[in-house]
Amino acid sequence: MMKYLDEFRDPGVATALVGRIRDAASRLDRPVKLMEICGSHTVAIFRTGIKSLLPENITLVSGPGCPVCVTAMDDMDRMIALADPAVGGKSIIATFGDMLRVPGTWTSLESRRAEGADVRVTTTPLDAVQWAREEPGRPVVFLGVGFETTSPTIAASVLRARQSGLDNFTVYPAFKLLPPALTALLEAPDVALDGFLCPGHVSVMLGAAAYRPFASRYGKPCVIAGFEPLDILHGISMLCDMLADNLHEVRNSYGRAVTQQGNTKAMETLMEVFEPCDTPWRGLGIIPGSGLSFRGEFADFDAVRRFGLSSVPVGTEPAGCACGQVLRGNMDPPQCPLFASACTPESPVGSCMVSSEGSCAAWYRYST
Amino acid sequence: MSEERILLSHGAGGRKSSELTRRIFLKYFKDPALLRLDDMALLDMPAGRLSISTDTYTVDPIFFPGGDIGSLAVHGTVNDVAMAGADPIAMSVGFIVEEGLPMSQLERIASSMARAAREAGVRIVTADTKVVTKGAADRIFINTTGFGLVPEGIHISGHLAREGDAVLLSGTVGDHGIAIASAREGIAFRTTVTSDSAPLNGLVRQLVDALGGDVHVLRDPTRGGLATVLVEIASQSGVGIRIRESDIPVRDAVKGACELLGYDPLYLANEGKLVAMVAQGASERALEIMRSHRYGSEAAIIGETVRDNPGKVVLKTAMGGRRLVDKLSGEMLPRIC
Numbered sequence: 001m002m003k004y005l006d007e008f009r010d011p012g013v014a015t016a017l018v019g020r021i022r023d024a025a026s027r028l029d030r031p032v033k034l035m036e037i038c039g040s041h042t043v044a045i046f047r048t049g050i051k052s053l054l055p056e057n058i059t060l061v062s063g064p065g066c067p068v069c070v071t072a073m074d075d076m077d078r079m080i081a082l083a084d085p086a087v088g089g090k091s092i093i094a095t096f097g098d099m100l101r102v103p104g105t106w107t108s109l110e111s112r113r114a115e116g117a118d119v120r121v122t123t124t125p126l127d128a129v130q131w132a133r134e135e136p137g138r139p140v141v142f143l144g145v146g147f148e149t150t151s152p153t154i155a156a157s158v159l160r161a162r163q164s165g166l167d168n169f170t171v172y173p174a175f176k177l178l179p180p181a182l183t184a185l186l187e188a189p190d191v192a193l194d195g196f197l198c199p200g201h202v203s204v205m206l207g208a209a210a211y212r213p214f215a216s217r218y219g220k221p222c223v224i225a226g227f228e229p230l231d232i233l234h235g236i237s238m239l240c241d242m243l244a245d246n247l248h249e250v251r252n253s254y255g256r257a258v259t260q261q262g263n264t265k266a267m268e269t270l271m272e273v274f275e276p277c278d279t280p281w282r283g284l285g286i287i288p289g290s291g292l293s294f295r296g297e298f299a300d301f302d303a304v305r306r307f308g309l310s311s312v313p314v315g316t317e318p319a320g321c322a323c324g325q326v327l328r329g330n331m332d333p334p335q336c337p338l339f340a341s342a343c344t345p346e347s348p349v350g351s352c353m354v355s356s357e358g359s360c361a362a363w364y365r366y367s368t
Numbered sequence: 369m370s371e372e373r374i375l376l377s378h379g380a381g382g383r384k385s386s387e388l389t390r391r392i393f394l395k396y397f398k399d400p401a402l403l404r405l406d407d408m409a410l411l412d413m414p415a416g417r418l419s420i421s422t423d424t425y426t427v428d429p430i431f432f433p434g435g436d437i438g439s440l441a442v443h444g445t446v447n448d449v450a451m452a453g454a455d456p457i458a459m460s461v462g463f464i465v466e467e468g469l470p471m472s473q474l475e476r477i478a479s480s481m482a483r484a485a486r487e488a489g490v491r492i493v494t495a496d497t498k499v500v501t502k503g504a505a506d507r508i509f510i511n512t513t514g515f516g517l518v519p520e521g522i523h524i525s526g527h528l529a530r531e532g533d534a535v536l537l538s539g540t541v542g543d544h545g546i547a548i549a550s551a552r553e554g555i556a557f558r559t560t561v562t563s564d565s566a567p568l569n570g571l572v573r574q575l576v577d578a579l580g581g582d583v584h585v586l587r588d589p590t591r592g593g594l595a596t597v598l599v600e601i602a603s604q605s606g607v608g609i610r611i612r613e614s615d616i617p618v619r620d621a622v623k624g625a626c627e628l629l630g631y632d633p634l635y636l637a638n639e640g641k642l643v644a645m646v647a648q649g650a651s652e653r654a655l656e657i658m659r660s661h662r663y664g665s666e667a668a669i670i671g672e673t674v675r676d677n678p679g680k681v682v683l684k685t686a687m688g689g690r691r692l693v694d695k696l697s698g699e700m701l702p703r704i705c
Contacts, residue, residue, distance in 0.1 A: 011614075014687045047632075049689020229687050366691040368682055 008228030017233040018053050024240035025055040033059045033192060034239055035329050038199030039066030039357025040227050046366035048229040058240065061329035062359035064181055064284060065199055067146045068098045069327060069351045069358045072280035075174040076104040077314040079143050083109065083117035088307055094128035095143040097121040102354045105315025125157035132161065132169035141303045144171045148205040151175045151292060152266035155273040158301050170303040173292055177276060178202055179210055180290035186218045191328055195221040195239045200254045207262025211250045219248045226254040273298050282351050283324020323350040326359055333360040340364060372471040379499030392475050393495055396482035401493040409493035411458060419454035419516040421445060426509050428703040432551040434562030437510055438477035440705060442484035443565045443639055444590065445514035450569040451586040453524040453576045454516030456490040462511040463497045469507050477508065488567035522576055528584040529605035533673040534651030536644040538571065538658050539666040541594050542622040545636030548704050549629060561621045566640030571661045575644065578657055582650035587643050590705055592696040595634040597643055599695045603679045611671030613686045635696045637704045645673060
């Protein structure tokens with residue numbers, strides 16, 4: 001295993017790639033802004049100090065690709081409300097770990113757990129299906145956050161629950177679809193981006209072809225990259241080369257995992273259970289067709305319907321929090337008035353500071 | 369025959385308590401001060417400054433590759449006391465035992481503590497046991513207080529790093545954290561890594577004897593790992609610290625496990641490593657001393673203290689980039705010590 005790790009982190013190759021980026025940057029006689037969409041890319045870029053290696057006219061900004069960061073306040077408040085026995089009964093709330101500390105308007109799942117709610121952290125929705133099987137008398141709700149990378153597994157867990165005849169398993173659908181969000185970013189008047197470093201994991205599902213409209217219609221070069229330091233440098237180098245040559249294509253630097261068409265089987269499973277819907281994003285508002293709701297025949301698995309969550313009280317985003325601007329790449333985290341004063345990883349205000357993959361948390365931890 | 373277990377009456381102070389003391393503790397803890405069975409231990413003390421440290425051990429699992437809660441409690445106590453340059457002399461031990469703990473496990477722990485104390489040359493001079501009802505504790509918790517003597521003229525503290533000091537690390541980081549994580553994950557995730565739990569007072573003694581006042585800071589990077597300890601020292605001493613990722617020793621198995629589990633070796637706990645900040649001119653000699661000691665054979669000079677960025681730690685990454693190193697935020701892996 002270490003052989004493979006070291007190969008993707010070879011400092012000699014890194015130096016060569018940085019040299020190539022510098023060459024391309026000197027041919028570009030203007031500043032360019034590249035967006036890394038995915039939270040895993042953001043963390044890898046900060047941890048390896050890649051920003052400090054780039055020429056001055058190449059800026060990297062973080063995009064809306066951390067699922068926790070883009071979860072709307074309404075959704076947070078409704079998910080947390082499930083911990084209230086008057087709303088969720090004796091529910092077991094199953095969630096990915098990062099959601100635990102995200103503050104809603106009034107409280108968080110972590111605080112609710114300390115008060116006695118049964119909130120369980122898991123890495124797979126199949127655990128939640130198992131819990132539903134073990135405790136048939138209790139509702140089990142899985143908090144469905146994530147992009148195309150994770151949502152197909154959650155769809156599969158719904159299929160499995162149906163197959164097993166479980167009537168106590170539901171999912172809160174707060175899923176996000178990536179392409180509609182990129183379209184919304186590019187359509188927004190205040191966003192100026194020159195190219196996208198596209199996420200490896202999501203692209204395994206979506207396929208490289210999904211990015212074609214961004215290259216052809218909006219003229220933005222896209223490179224799909226893996227998560228090792230050399231993958232990222234290679235991706236940036238390909239983007240700079242295309243920009244210097246005035247090309248706008250979709251290129252795949254992660255061919256070892258990503259195909260043109262993606263994982264069609266997984267996407268079919270996803271679309272068997274869910275259908276696209278308009279959905280709110282933290283800081284970005286409602287983006288058409290960017291969420292997923294249960295198809296009619298699966299309505300019984302919808303936690304929102306089952307627990308009447310559309311009528312529970314929800315709050316608003318905290319005053320002064322600039323997560324929206326940060327997620328659009330319009331603002332660096334330190335420009336937010338709350339950054340590192342009112343909002344820190346220990347006591348986060350905005351979602352970008354909570355998630356370990358959020359750009360504010362990464363900036364706070366790693367930026368010199 | 370069913371296994372003999374600890375009962376509430378073993379902690380009630382009566383006949384059963386005496387039996388436990390005799391059967392387990394007096395068998396292994398044979399210090400004359402303790403054998404008197406008074407309420408306190410009486411020790412003759414030479415004049416000078418005392419280094420005192422208290423700590424509580426709750427590690428889960430209580431037996432792990434490379435050690436157990438007993439040896440860990442002794443090593444942790446000895447090491448904390450020694451980080452002032454002191455010679456550990458004596459320690460106290462308090463056990464909180466959950467009713468139902470197999471007697472054989474308590475005996476294994478007591479015997480392991482005695483062995484660890486013997487190697488470190490520290491006396492266990494007073495001890496206490498309480499038994500609590502099932503569920504009120506998790507098997508066994510151990511509280512200790514250690515006492516050590518600081519040689520005259522030696523002043524070592526996290527506040528005393530100076531600009532231009534060399535930063536040394538006595539060996540690989542992350543071994544203890546990964547050993548615990550792999551023991552906890554069971555067969556689903558098994559590594560060959562064992563805990564580095566070890567007494568460091570011998571190594572400290574050699575460094576201080578050879579380098580005296582040139583040793584400015586000693587600190588053992590336990591919970592929070594190397595990163596957290598360096599940030600604490602930078603902030604206490606008001607200096608900047610620059611370290612190089614490629615010079616920090618990390619075992620391949622630890623690196624691999626970190627990739628799989630999503631941990632950063634810089635934040636993993638160590639129980640047998642120390643960080644030293646020494647005057648630049650003494651750095652090579654300090655490295656030589658560490659490397660010739662059994663608990664420092666993989667020591668390295670990993671960086672230096674600087675004027676820039678006071679209170680902060682900056683890492684030069686293996687890729688050649690620069691980034692800030694922050695303290696551990698939140699709990700990466702609970703109950704590691």
